[in-house]
Amino acid sequence: MxxxxxxxxxxxxxxxxxxxxxxxxxxxxxxxxxxxxxxxxxxxxxxxxxxxxxxxxxxxxxxxxxLAPGLTPASRSSTPWHHDASGMTVLPLFAFDPGLGFEMFVIDLPQGTFSESPAHAAGIVEHVVVIEGAMELAIEGQWHRLETGDAMRFAADRPHAYRNLDAARARIHDLIHYPAGM
The missing domain is CATH 1.10.260.40 (lambda repressor-like DNA-binding domains)
Known part of the structure; x- marks a missing residue:
């Protein structure tokens, strides 16, 4: 690290x-x-x-x-996870592509994880897909439970939060879309 x-x-x-x-x-x-x-x-x-x-x-x-300068498919498997105090770990799956306007992460939320995210820049949209386990996502103060296979898209230019209250780890894909010109 x-x-x-x-x-x-x-x-x-x-x-x-x-x-x-x-x-x-x-x-x-x-x-x-x-x-x-x-x-x-x-x-x-x-x-x-x-x-x-x-x-x-x-x-x-x-x-x-x-988190992912110079990320290529060949280097992706060796790209380390970013761990933080909340328990959340983040692995870049696709680094930002200016032509497509998005980046994508694999995020693990172990039991007890609670991570608040500040508002991102105007126009940023997140797409969260639960690929394993269950987690909760707060948008504008309202918690939404998402289980394996569930997905949610939301405007990320306001505070939001992620948590896992279940015993098992939750794993999600988080695709972040940026407005043109950012």
């Missing part, structure tokens, strides 16, 4: 520099503290999925920018 933390930090720093922003500027755009951003850049802190979303939204890049 250390190499992954270093790579994630390098990607954050490269994007920040490409945008000609200071850590203060990125903090203002993302709502993530300057201290936390510095720790991520130095590979000293594992950001939660929610924090990565805040950073990606604020810097106007897809989430896979941080």
């Amino acid at each position: 250390e190499a992954d933390l270093a790579a994630l930090g390098q990607r954050l720093k490269a994007r920040r520099q490409a945008c000609r922003m200071s850590l203060d500027g990125v903090s203002r755009e993302t709502g993530v503290s300057k201290a936390m951003l510095g720790q991520i850049e130095r590979g000293e802190s594992v950001p939660t999925v929610a924090t990565l979303w805040k950073i990606a939204s604020g810097l106007r890049v897809p989430m896979s920018y941080f």
